[in-house]
Amino acid sequence: MTKLIPKNHPRAHSLHVRERLVNAFDDGLVAKEGLMAHGRGEAFDYLIGEKTSKSAKSAIKAAAFALVSAKYPVISVNGNIAGLCPREIIELSKQNILKVLHKNGAKDILGVDRKNSTRISGLDSARRIVDKNGIYVADVVLVPLEDGDRTIALKKAGKKVITFDLNPLSRTAQTADITIVDNVVRGMRELIDTCVKMQKKNLRNVPFDNKKNLARSISEIRTHLSRRAKSA
Amino acid sequence: MTKLIPKNHPRAHSLHVRERLVNAFDDGLVAKEGLMAHGRGEAFDYLIGEKTSKSAKSAIKAAAFALVSAKYPVISVNGNIAGLCPREIIELSKQNILKVLHKNGAKDILGVDRKNSTRISGLDSARRIVDKNGIYVADVVLVPLEDGDRTIALKKAGKKVITFDLNPLSRTAQTADITIVDNVVRGMRELIDTCVKMQKKNLRNVPFDNKKNLARSISEIRTHLSRRAKSA
Numbered sequence: 001m002t003k004l005i006p007k008n009h010p011r012a013h014s015l016h017v018r019e020r021l022v023n024a025f026d027d028g029l030v031a032k033e034g035l036m037a038h039g040r041g042e043a044f045d046y047l048i049g050e051k052t053s054k055s056a057k058s059a060i061k062a063a064a065f066a067l068v069s070a071k072y073p074v075i076s077v078n079g080n081i082a083g084l085c086p087r088e089i090i091e092l093s094k095q096n097i098l099k100v101l102h103k104n105g106a107k108d109i110l111g112v113d114r115k116n117s118t119r120i121s122g123l124d125s126a127r128r129i130v131d132k133n134g135i136y137v138a139d140v141v142l143v144p145l146e147d148g149d150r151t152i153a154l155k156k157a158g159k160k161v162i163t164f165d166l167n168p169l170s171r172t173a174q175t176a177d178i179t180i181v182d183n184v185v186r187g188m189r190e191l192i193d194t195c196v197k198m199q200k201k202n203l204r205n206v207p208f209d210n211k212k213n214l215a216r217s218i219s220e221i222r223t224h225l226s227r228r229a230k231s232a
Numbered sequence: 233m234t235k236l237i238p239k240n241h242p243r244a245h246s247l248h249v250r251e252r253l254v255n256a257f258d259d260g261l262v263a264k265e266g267l268m269a270h271g272r273g274e275a276f277d278y279l280i281g282e283k284t285s286k287s288a289k290s291a292i293k294a295a296a297f298a299l300v301s302a303k304y305p306v307i308s309v310n311g312n313i314a315g316l317c318p319r320e321i322i323e324l325s326k327q328n329i330l331k332v333l334h335k336n337g338a339k340d341i342l343g344v345d346r347k348n349s350t351r352i353s354g355l356d357s358a359r360r361i362v363d364k365n366g367i368y369v370a371d372v373v374l375v376p377l378e379d380g381d382r383t384i385a386l387k388k389a390g391k392k393v394i395t396f397d398l399n400p401l402s403r404t405a406q407t408a409d410i411t412i413v414d415n416v417v418r419g420m421r422e423l424i425d426t427c428v429k430m431q432k433k434n435l436r437n438v439p440f441d442n443k444k445n446l447a448r449s450i451s452e453i454r455t456h457l458s459r460r461a462k463s464a
Contacts, residue, residue: 018265018268021268022264022265025264032254032257032267033250033254035264035267035268035271036250036253036267036268036270036271036274037271038268038271039267039268039269039270039271039272039273039274039275040271040272040274040275041271041275042268042271042272042275043271043272043273043274043275043276043399044275046399046401047279167275167278169278169460169461169464174464211464214461214464215461215464218457218458218460218461219461221457222454222457222458225450225453225454225457226450226454228401228450229401229446229447229450229451232401232406232443232446232447
């Protein structure tokens with residue numbers, strides 16, 4: 001699909017990202033439900049003003065520290081993530097920050113070899129199947145754009161869970177240890193940069209309270225809404 | 233597609249409507265972009281609390297009055313609408329409220345016969361083609377789930393435009409004469425009932441200010457957000 005998006009269209013950038021996802025759908029990478037999930041993300045991104053908020057930056061710092069200082073950090077890549085930011089995922093793995101990847105063209109791909117598959121409890125679908133060299137042994141798991149059930153199961157399995165979720169009220173957002181309320185295309189870039197900086201400067205952790213930070217995200221949306229309402 | 237949605241799933245109703253849209257996609261009625269648009273709608277519906285708000289009820293009353301008292305009311309049905317609430321659309325037309333329909337299995341279908349097609353100005357795509365017995369002659373047009381460009385073109389063509397749009401800040405919402413900020417599956421039912429009541433009781437119009445009503449919608453979202461944040 002190569003549609004011409006007018007440069008002066010008020011939502012040109014968002015339309016380009018959308019096109020990327022439609023291409024990923026055409027390539028069989030993204031499901032129909034994934035297209036709808038992307039639409040939900042677009043709406044929430046619109047409501048946070050389509051920029052990385054202060055609360056998202058705090059969460060990114062906490063996430064970078066958790067990833068850099070983890071023993072066995074793992075990133076779980078689903079179709080939407082692979083369609084939206086494949087380069088960033090590979091770059092993140094090349095920084096030696098994340099040793100393991102799922103379902104994408106990076107060097108260490110786990111979760112695709114059946115003889116290594118095992119299960120985590122509390123899930124009744126294909127999503128409970130994880131690689132025993134991957135999520136199963138991980139201490140810190142980055143699961144961007146994940147669903148609530150799986151996030152809860154990962155928490156129960158004792159993992160430290162980091163997620164990207166544009167809806168600060170979702171079960172995933174509320175369950176994870178660190179929730180980055182940001183567009184993953186934007187936020188992943190910031191996460192990589194922050195990880196690189198931390199490795200160089202040996203930055204220390206700062207206290208992070210996910211619930212408080214999520215409340216801040218909600219308050220940012222409310223502020224943005226009233227600002228937009230005034231200019232409408 | 234017949235997926236089993238667990239009855240106790242926190243979002244069962246929304247998942248059923250989603251399934252209806254996926255079926256419409258499989259039938260070729262809904263585009264990929266339509267799936268994403270539905271996702272955006274889901275997010276906004278979530279934010280208004282998935283119920284018909286007071287502001288939506290005010291807009292529905294104003295819309296019913298405009299439709300009942302119009303000389304030549306027309307409803308424009310796109311794939312998403314046909315997929316989401318085909319019965320409601322047909323029922324609305326049977327009430328003799330809306331004389332004309334587009335692209336759906338109702339008695340008067342316009343917009344599909346080429347020899348009757350004409351154009352409205354200000355649009356550069358297939359969407360500018362309208363039926364000369366339909367939108368072209370209409371005084372009141374109900375365009376649920378419409379895009380901004382087309383809404384502006386219809387306004388410029390002198391139509392009174394009624395729309396359903398869950399995003400009170402969208403160009404469509406801000407441009408239309410009457411914007412019903414509600415889930416179309418829910419709101420269309422309420423609109424039908426209100427039209428029927430008005431025809432029976434000969435209800436009078438009440439003053440309606442769309443901009444003020446949209447500001448009320450935004451304020452309802454803000455209130456709902458802070459309520460949800462407290463219970464999270």
